[in-house]
Amino acid sequence: xxxxxxQVFSSVESEMxxxxxEFDKLVRSDVKMLQLILKYLFQxxxxxxxxxxxxxSAGISGNINESTYRAAALIELLHTxxxxxxxxxxxxxQRRGMFTVNALWKNKVAVLLGDYxxxxxxxxxxxxxxFQLLKFVAEATRKMSEGELxxxxxxxxxxxxxxxxxxxxEYKTAVLFAVSFQCGGFTAGADKQTIEVLYQAxxxxxxxxxxxxxxxxxKPQQTGKNAYADLKEQKLxxxxxxxxxxxxxxxxxxxRKLLKQIRKKQKTPEKxxxxxxxxxxxxxxxxxxxxxxxxxxxxxxxxxxxxxxxxAVQTINFITERNN
Numbered sequence: 001x002x003x004x005x006x007q008v009f010s011s012v013e014s015e016m017x018x019x020x021x022e023f024d025k026l027v028r029s030d031v032k033m034l035q036l037i038l039k040y041l042f043q044x045x046x047x048x049x050x051x052x053x054x055x056x057s058a059g060i061s062g063n064i065n066e067s068t069y070r071a072a073a074l075i076e077l078l079h080t081x082x083x084x085x086x087x088x089x090x091x092x093x094q095r096r097g098m099f100t101v102n103a104l105w106k107n108k109v110a111v112l113l114g115d116y117x118x119x120x121x122x123x124x125x126x127x128x129x130x131f132q133l134l135k136f137v138a139e140a141t142r143k144m145s146e147g148e149l150x151x152x153x154x155x156x157x158x159x160x161x162x163x164x165x166x167x168x169x170e171y172k173t174a175v176l177f178a179v180s181f182q183c184g185g186f187t188a189g190a191d192k193q194t195i196e197v198l199y200q201a202x203x204x205x206x207x208x209x210x211x212x213x214x215x216x217x218x219k220p221q222q223t224g225k226n227a228y229a230d231l232k233e234q235k236l237x238x239x240x241x242x243x244x245x246x247x248x249x250x251x252x253x254x255x256r257k258l259l260k261q262i263r264k265k266q267k268t269p270e271k272x273x274x275x276x277x278x279x280x281x282x283x284x285x286x287x288x289x290x291x292x293x294x295x296x297x298x299x300x301x302x303x304x305x306x307x308x309x310x311x312a313v314q315t316i317n318f319i320t321e322r323n324n
Contacts, residue, residue, distance in 0.1 A: 005318040008052070008311045015055045015064055016048070023051075023073040026120055037101060037113055041080070044096055050180045051076045052315060053205070057184030057198050059308030060300070067187040071133055074121045075180050078137055081117035082144055082176075084110055089148065090233065133183055140179040147171025151235075160241045166207070173213075174206025181205075197299050201312075204296035209319045211289040214238050216324070218273060218282065228269045234259050238288065239281040240272075246279050293320045 009016060027042070029035050051072035058068040086092070087100040088110050094100060102110035118141070125134035151168045154160065181202030185195040214237035217230040230237050236244075240259075244252050255275060261267040276282055297313050 004314045004321075005047075008056075008314050008318070011307070011311055012052070012055055012059075015059075015069075016052065019051050019055065019069045019072040019076075022069045023076055026073050026077065026124055027117070029116070034113070034116065037105060037109070040104075041084075041101060041113075044098055046096065048076065049209075049315065049319070050079055050176060053177060053180040053202060053312070054184040054187075056308050056312045056315065057181040057202070058188040059184075060198070060303060060306065060312060061185045061188035061190035061194060062306070063188035065187060067128070067130070068184060070124060070128060070130070071183040071187050072180075074124055074130075074133065074137060075176070075183060077117050077121035077124075078141065079176060081114040081121070084114040084117070086148075088114075132186060136179050136182055136186070140175045143171040143175045147173075147175075154236070160236045160244060162238070162241055162245070165236065165238060165241055169207060169210040170203065173210040174203050177206030177209065178202035194303060197303060201296045201299040204292045204299065205316050205319060208289045208293040208296065208316070211238055211285055211292065212320055212322065215282065215285055215289070216322075218276070219323075228262070231259065231269050231272060232263050232265075234263050238285040239276050242281040242284045243276050243279040246281070289320055293317070 024042075027038050029038065054072040054075055055064060055068060058064045083095065084101055087095060088102045088107050091102075092100050093103040100110070101113055105113075121137065122134065125131070125137065147168050147170070150164070151172065154164045154168065178199045179202070181198035182195055185198040190198070214230065217228060217237065218239065231240075244255065247255065255272065258267055258272060262269055262272065293316050296316050300309050300312050300316075303309065
């Protein structure tokens with residue numbers, strides 16, 4: 001992680017520690033097999049940006065409390081469950097340099113694990129009468145599922161459109177960032193107007209996050225991720241959509257054929273990378289990403305300022321500058 005994000009985590013070290021304590025308590029199970037899988041799953045934690053945003057948005061609203069830590073744990077439970085289910089859908093064998101749950105324990109166990117995590121999150125909300133938080137999270141879960149299905153449907157189109165792409169990443173990715181900000185503000189007792197501003201800031205930050213993920217697919221040597229994973233899965237990310245929409249019909253057919261050959265490991269991605277650069281598609285996606293991140297920052301700056309606003313801005317900047 002960059003120095004800026006390390007500074008953010010250092011500034012809220014005690015708060016993040018309390019969140020992790022709450023999270024670890026929630027995922028415990030008496031089922032030995034489940035406990036073994038959970039131990040494996042969490043031995044290498046991700047960046048935990050979403051629970052961080054829950055805490056920062058509560059701080060912006062002036063009141064980080066026990067409800068905030070539980071909301072952060074609820075968001076991380078939902079996020080982890082969606083990752084487990086996504087790996088099944090994508091038939092992924094690795095994540096963060098480790099074998100996925102479905103690769104080690106097969107799809108049936110992975111589905112049940114994802115269901116378990118979702119159920120724990122829902123029960124936590126009910127146990128503490130967090131009915132509004134439950135509504136926020138349930139709505140996000142619905143949208144994320146719709147986003148996945150919509151992506152499958154749109155992948156069959158000959159001529160992809162950016163409007164559909166933006167709606168898909170809003171539902172698949174950005175909405176969970178938005179709900180993270182929303183939940184943080186709600187637990188701090190923020191008014192409806194402030195919560196809506198936080199939601200929109202999170203939504204824009206999430207859009208920037210996903211576009212950055214698209215761009216990182218073309219720099220696998222820097223990320224430690226599977227090389228050109230999106231290209232090999234024929235996912236129509238923003239740079240590819242832009243290039244296709246700025247190509248002639250014959251070029252479009254040629255490169256769609258090439259994408260299929262890459263998936264079958266009959267061709268390497270170098271020619272596609274040159275095509276994207278030729279069309280200015282990498283620069284275009286970078287510009288759109290920066291527009292979203294700047295909108296998120298401006299929304300945060302419209303709120304009363306304190307230390308946490310600055311930390312949230314630093315985190316959003318990290319989103320667009322990260323290498324993994």
